[in-house]
Amino acid sequence: MSMHGPIATHRSxxxxxxxxxxxxxxxxxxxxxxxxxxxxxxLFKLNGTPGFEDAxxxxxxxxxxxxxxxxxxxxxxxLAHAAxxxxxxxxxxxxIWYTIGGxxxxxxxxxxxxTGKIIHGHVITENLFWSFYYTMTGLHALHVxxxxxIMALISFDxxxxxxxxxxxxxxxxxxxxxxxxxxxxxxxxxxxx
Amino acid sequence: xSEAYAHPNYIKIWFWLxxxxxxxxxxxxxxxxxxxxxxxxxxxIVKAYLVAANFMHLKFEKKxxxxxxxxxxxxxxxxxxxxxxDVMMTDGDQWxxxxxxxxxxxxxx
Numbered sequence: 380m381s382m383h384g385p386i387a388t389h390r391s392x393x394x395x396x397x398x399x400x401x402x403x404x405x406x407x408x409x410x411x412x413x414x415x416x417x418x419x420x421x422l423f424k425l426n427g428t429p430g431f432e433d434a435x436x437x438x439x440x441x442x443x444x445x446x447x448x449x450x451x452x453x454x455x456x457x458l459a460h461a462a463x464x465x466x467x468x469x470x471x472x473x474x475i476w477y478t479i480g481g482x483x484x485x486x487x488x489x490x491x492x493x494t495g496k497i498i499h500g501h502v503i504t505e506n507l508f509w510s511f512y513y514t515m516t517g518l519h520a521l522h523v524x525x526x527x528x529i530m531a532l533i534s535f536d537x538x539x540x541x542x543x544x545x546x547x548x549x550x551x552x553x554x555x556x557x558x559x560x561x562x563x564x565x566x567x568x569x570x571x572x
Numbered sequence: 573x574s575e576a577y578a579h580p581n582y583i584k585i586w587f588w589l590x591x592x593x594x595x596x597x598x599x600x601x602x603x604x605x606x607x608x609x610x611x612x613x614x615x616x617i618v619k620a621y622l623v624a625a626n627f628m629h630l631k632f633e634k635k636x637x638x639x640x641x642x643x644x645x646x647x648x649x650x651x652x653x654x655x656x657x658d659v660m661m662t663d664g665d666q667w668x669x670x671x672x673x674x675x676x677x678x679x680x681x
Contacts, residue, residue: 394634403637407644414648422652422659443597450593450623454586457627461579554628561619565612569600 402548406555412518413559420511420566430506435571436499437512441492442568445485446560452481453557456530456550463546468537471546475534478553482527489520512567519563522556580626592619 393400424431459474496502496509503513526549533545592615599611625631630638 393636395636400637403633403640407640410641410644410648411651414645415651418648418652418655422656426660439597439600443593446593447590450586450589453623453627454582457582461582464579551628554623557627558620558623561616561623565596565616569596569612570608571600 396544398544398548399551402551406551409522409555409559413515413562416511416515416518417562417566420515423507423511424570428507430508432571433501433506433508434567436496436501437568438492438495439568441488442564445488446564448481448485448488449557449560452478452485453554455481456546456553460547460550463537463543466543468540472534472538475530475537475546479527479530479534482523482530485523486520489516515563516567519556519559522559526553526556582626585622585626589619589622592622 391397395403455474455477459471459478462474463471493513501509503510530549530553533542533549536542537546596611596615596619599615600608602608630641
C-alpha cells in the first residue's frame, strides 16, 4: 500500500488529526504527573510542614530569567510552525534552532542554580521543600531535554521536506513545558511566605 | 498540517506575557501576602491561558480536546480533595499529628 507520510497526518476520526490528538492525550497524562506534584506541594505548604520557608532561598532573578527564556522559546517555536505552514523550510528550521538555543540557556541557568544550592548544602534530602524543588524542576528539565532532542530530529526532517506537521506537534509539547514552568515559578520562587 | 485559521499576533501576545511576568516579579516587593498570591498565581493562570489559547491554538481546537483537558483537571481536583483531609485534618482520635509530635520529621531523617 502506498502512503504519503505517516497515517497520523491524514487520519482524523475525531475531527482532530491523530498525531495532534496523541499529543493532547500525552499532555492530559502530563497534567497528572506535574499536577500531582504541585497538588502535594500545595497541601504540605498549607499544612505548615517544616522546611517550606526555604522557598526564600531560591533566586527569584534566576527563575524570572528562565521564565523569560522559556516564554521567548515558546514564541520562536510557534513562529517555526507559522513559517512551515507557509512552506518556508529555512525559516522554520532557524526558528526551531532558536528554540533549542532557548532550551540550552534554560538548562545552563538551572545548572548554575543547582550548583549554588548544592554548594550551600541544600540537597534533595535536606527537607521536604528541597525534595519537591529538585523533583519538580528536575522532572521539568528532563522534559526540556527531551523536547530539544525531538526538535533537533524534526528540524533535519523538515529541512529535507518531510513531515511538516510535526513542527506543530512538538510546538504544542514545548508550550506545555513552558506552561508547567509558568506554575513552578510562583510556587518555588515567588510565594515565600 | 493543521486546518486553516488566522494565526494570532504572536509577538503582541509575547509582549503581554512579558508584561505579566514583570508584574508577577514586582508583586512580592510590596510585601502584602494576599497581593502576592494574586500577582503570582492569578497572573500565572492568565499567562497559562494566553499560552494555551494562542500559542497552543487551543482556541481553534475542537471541543473534544477541551473536554479531554477539563476532564484531566477535574480528576486532579478529585485527587486534591481526596488527599487533602488526610494531610490537613489532624484532629480526632484516628489522626496522628506527626508534625506536632515531630515523628514525621524523624521519619524523614
